[in-house]
């Protein structure tokens with residue numbers, strides 16, 4: 001567990017994002033420290049994807065500040081944020097369907113020139129995700145959803161990010177694959193990478209996260225350690241599919 | 251049989267030039283979903299800049315070897331066209347990327363007129379003789395088949411360029427970035443790819459190919475003129491659509507098929523129409539074939555990508 005006084009590598013203050021006239025994110029604060037797994041949960045339309053996309057530079061913000069590694073990166077285009085070490089695996093995976101798996105992984109390492117380092121990281125990805133290795137020469141569009149998710153994560157890891165933003169990596173995947181993906185997420189945080197995880201599966205997310213934020217209507221309404229939120233009755237009823245009277249009966 | 255070989259050869263010469271130009275259309279379409287109608291003008295600029303260079307050099311240093319003149323002409327024409335292609339994208343199209351489709355299309359036509367007018371101001375309205383830098387002395391490898399070194403040169407250069415481009419696109423880091431950007435600009439950015447840079451590179455490469463096509467075209471017809479880009483531009487666009495726009499091998503196949511069809515059409519049109527049309531109508535073949543192919547294969551010969559682009 002990281003101590004609370006380490007300075008966060010990613011620090012967001014008062015972030016606001018609008019689509020046309022509609023304010024989708026209404027001023028939120030959040031932090032991610034090195035090696036920390038933080039999750040962001042909330043109902044559909046709460047603004048989770050908007051938040052991650054804004055942090056990665058895909059969507060512009062109209063208020064607040066995004067500080068990464070001590071710098072204000074809020075004005076940088078997405079390709080420069082990646083170069084600084086802030087990577088996003090977008091909602092829906094964003095695989096290049098016409099490229100092979102190997103080419104997808106190579107685009108992940110696009111900004112790097114250290115051939116040996118890339119090869120070593122490639123091996124690491126294969127160890128974490130052996131299925132990816134079996135499919136290297138397959139056109140990525142023909143992979144199963146779970147395989148595509150693995151490629152998307154492997155590809156993001158190849159850029160050697162310091163902070164990885166993951167948008168619903170478990171979406172549409174079988175429980176065993178989800179478990180595998182969570183194992184991978186857990187093992188990358190042990191190497192010092194910070195992860196901000198958006199998850200529908202709030203139960204699982206809170207179980208593995210050190211800290212979590214709950215978003216509602218564009219605002220963060222609750223935050224705390226994963227464990228505290230797991231035990232919070234409001235969270236239990238709203239996001240963990242538990243009825244309050246069920247809890248009372250128990 | 252001899253006529254057949256001869257027509258094939260003639261068809262390959264014009265077809266390989268169309269293919270080079272068609273690649274520029276198809277690359278830009280693949281990455282931006284935009285038809286760059288100004289692309290044909292780069293063929294003209296390439297030819298005229300090469301001509302200007304050759305004229306200036308042979309004036310200053312009479313007796314220079316034609317091969318050196320040719321290399322010098324190309325060495326100036328290619329970067330000039332690359333710069334023009336880059337500027338077209340940077341000034342004309344970049345800010346229209348999210349505009350309705352009609353806006354960049356109209357801009358493209360405007361840019362085309364602008365370039366033609368500028369060329370007319372610089373080089374005048376007259377036809378210029380393009381010098382024979384590669385020999386056009388006919389050789390007769392077999393009875394009834396005539397081929398010139400220039401024709402062989404044209405085919406060899408065009409095929410080498412096409413092969414080089416395929417290698418670049420399929421094997422290099424830039425090529426991967428181009429394909430990734432073509433599929434999804436947003437995700438390419440998330441991989442650290444500067445999509446604007448890749449798009450600019452696409453215009454630059456296509457423009458370089460157009461410059462070379464222009465030099466080959468002007469050499470084969472021994473003529474250069476400010477409006478010479480229109481017809482090969484339109485034919486190459488046709489070839490790109492024929493092959494399936496957005497698809498690189500399609501552009502090459504489309505260009506070659508178009509060249510061959512025209513050549514055979516010109517050879518046989520009098521028989522086919524019982525003397526009603528003569529070979530000066532060969533241009534209609536390009537568009538008849540295009541019409542026919544698009545009726546049966548709306549996405550072109552090798553195309554499947556038009557439908558899946560938003």
Ligand SMILES: Nc1ncnc2c1ncn2[C@@H]1O[C@H](COP(=O)(O)OP(=O)(O)OP(=O)(O)O)[C@@H](O)[C@H]1O
Nearest residue numbers: 019020022024042043044045046047048049050051
């Ligand atoms: N491109 C867009 N244009 C306009 N409105 C948008 C756009 N993208 C999202 N929104 C709106 O912003 C709000 C937040 O959407 P967002 O995708 O961030 O939610 P989310 O929390 O990720 O939801 P989900 O759990 O369903 O993925 C929603 O009301 C959505 O309709």
Ligand SMILES: [Mg+2]
Nearest residue numbers: 048049050091
């Ligand atoms: Mg979402």
